[in-house]
Amino acid sequence: MAICRARTWLVRSFSSLPFNRLRVCVVGSGPAGFYSAEKMLKAHQGAEVDIVDRLPTPFGLVRSGVAPDHPETKIVMNQFSRVAQNERCSFFGNVSVGSSVSLSELRQMYHVVVLAYGAESDRVLGIPGEDLTGVHSAREFVWWYNGHPDCTNLTPDLKRTDTAVILGQGNVALDVARILLRPTAELATTDIASHALAALEESSIRKVYLVGRRGPVQAACTAKELREVLGIKDLYIQIQEIDLLKTTADEEELKNSRIQRRVYELLSKAAISGPSYPSSGQRELHFVFFRKPDRFLDSGDRSGQVAGVRFEKTALKDVGSGKQIAVGAGEFEDLECGLVLKSIGYKSIPVDGLPFDHQKGIVPNVRGRVLNDTSGDLTHLEEGLYVCGWLKRGPTGIIATNLYCAEETIASISEDLEKGALASASTFPKPGREGLLHLLDSRGAKVIPFGAWEKIDSEEKRLGSLKNKPREKFTTREELLKIATE
Template sequence: MSRLLLHGMRLLSRGFCSLGSNRISVCIVGSGPAGFYTAEKMLKAYQGVEVDIIDRLPTPFGLVRYGVAPDHPETKIVANQFSRVAKSVRCSFFGNIALGIDISLPELRQNYDIVVLCYGAESDRSLGIPGEELNGIYSAREFVWWYNGHPDCFDLAPDLKITDTAVILGLGNVALDVARILLRPISELAKTDISEQALASLQDSTIRKVYLVARRGPAQAACTAKELREILGMKNLHIKIQQADVDISPSDEEELKNHRIQKRVYELISKAAASPHSHSPTEQRELHFVFFRKPDSFLPSENGCTVGAVRLERTSLKENGTFGKRLAVGTGEFEDITCGLVLKSIGYKSLPIDGLPFDFHKGVVPNVKGRVLKGYQTEHDQAVEHGLYVAGWLKRGPIGIIATNLYCAEETVASISEDVEKGLLDGDSGAPKPGRKGLLQLLENKSIAFVPFSGWEKIDAKEKMVGQQRNKPREKITTWEELLKASN
């Protein structure tokens, strides 16, 4: 257990004891890793906490269910831990409840002593370059949601039969996931929980070449060594990396000295570039790493509606004087990659809701250690919204792995603990807020039907039953209508 969490738990326990016999009610919005880790830490900290988790989807687990690649089942095991949290007598799950539509943030704050927003990032950053509206161009989020059976993207239907080449813009872990799914043998994918429609589309796919395009060099690659090692080690896959792209400057060497993870990533890329790759009859698929290029525009195919190529501008790294980070700037040299599919893996984006301060530039809620600030504050003027907190991507931006949310949640819970200790919550000076009872009454007054955790368990059982018949872990239900039907 971290010192931060232990300190937070001690503060939380003392804070609740100071409230006498009064319980404290907590509502967590978002049932992904950040939401469940926050719930778990709160429940462990004090017996008087009652935690409710709401989510706009009928299914819990967020990123674990809809973000983790289907060929990474070991990463999804954490859902078992989250299920134990949800089954606590002091915790309830309310699925199919959309914040800002079914229920407002002020309504939640009126009913709960503490509201923690963990609803993640459900939109995408835009490149803002010509041709971005052409057919055949998708965000990586949409594509990931499609192959993972998310009900918002089950009908995405990307055409994988009109081209042999796909271009992925970005070189983070999501970009590697997408490339791996496009290139992995269908016989291996068929044994995963990939959605039925995605499996059928990939079965007929004609894509044999995938280009991963990065603005900067291999020394600045944003992926992790584990993800990179996996794709470089795929059988019957021809890896192509230009040796010139792997040559590093003295500035790169200095940068790598201080970043052990990036150094390991660079070493893997450098080794792959130097390895001989001879074609054999079985090596039908290619993965190209293209460094020091940024997208300039998308060019249409002959029909004028579908993407036909990506125009890239060569870049070089220049010092910008901010935190010592070098930026990729264009050199005026251009080249085209002919393709029929483009996937933009340039970052997810959180969305604002009414009544919540939001930093549109960073795509996060302004906060200090999880405490939501009142608008835009300076380091010396940090007025906070007492009782309102954030965790996960909404707090720090769409970075990190699943486990990153554990430490993020610990920090937010420690802030809650300190605020309870100081008596800063609205409910401290008077009667406790109604909590779950108030939420249930509110939903009843609005005639809003929700999916409890028992409803999710019915969905879960049906998916596993159908999956077993098809030699898969589960066959995901991919439409809102069928999910709600299965939950009853």
């Protein structure tokens, strides 16, 4: 009886619209997914949009990627919530494309499928020792401190070492460095996961090295992120002044990029404004340039624990078009550490039936239209299949970048509808939402609608208020599903 009541409640939670609606399914509920849904609802008043996500919670990297001490960035969740509450939109949480439902089945049920599930894996270096204990991807670490269910059990060891090496100097690398070095009293009033806060409170890490292959002119971070990490209380900053020397090619790069100029100015100022040596017990942040990892060093005690990184010094080589790449100089040096976080890029993963360019790590597409090969030829289109976000362009840009990305994809869909390149809703009606609900119900799937997420949201905020936090996140699927379905 309880199961029957739950299924009835589930069906009623999703609005039922006329059968001849344009049926659109968006896979992924991060910024790319929600912007796509929002643009679709505005562009096509007759469209019904369903957003599918493998997690019980919506918002993707806004919830699990944005640093806990950046609450202003998360305000966009309010806008996304209004999209989900639109009577022509529904959220299907805890539905995984590939296991709960196949891509092929979605394409049969919907006129349009927009894939916007991002990049949920990592690039690899492919060097010796990468599988040693203590070597993690920055993505895993970020998901761990943000309470993502996939990384609740990561348990990075922050107690056995005082030194962490972060490979990369982009915004994610700076986020990770800031979380490791910022006073935990300041993090305690954020929505950081409780297990991460407890580990950071007992952390022995006092030195963090941010290592980049190229120089300060090419640092991949933004001025805002850099200013934030440089502004941590009582933090010793070390930047070698010799690394700040510029070549003619560097000057040309700086001339063409206001962002790079500002980053370089901040690094230059930090290099000369601080003390020459750290005081006793002071936490340290070292910017290391012109180094590329050659191998990870084993502790040698059969524990399989990382004990350091061997770096090769690099020099910049001009390859034209104002671009310089790092090439090995044949000189090596070792840096001892007990924790390594690789911030070298996210990687998308294909699902069955999806064309994929493994070299570029994206779905081959032209302005969001999916192609069945990498030729770029529009005669090779996959009808009704589109892509947006990192899956479309690679893991670059900020949250707002997905807004423009979604506009382009939805414009392509509109063009295809106008010229008859897509099956129309009136001529070829499809089951859409009702068909998906029926299929998932037949497979016993526990679907989490947006109303159930709002119960999770409300309870997280209630528990957070007891600790002077914005929210206290539930970090396992079991907890999330329990709260959602009670």
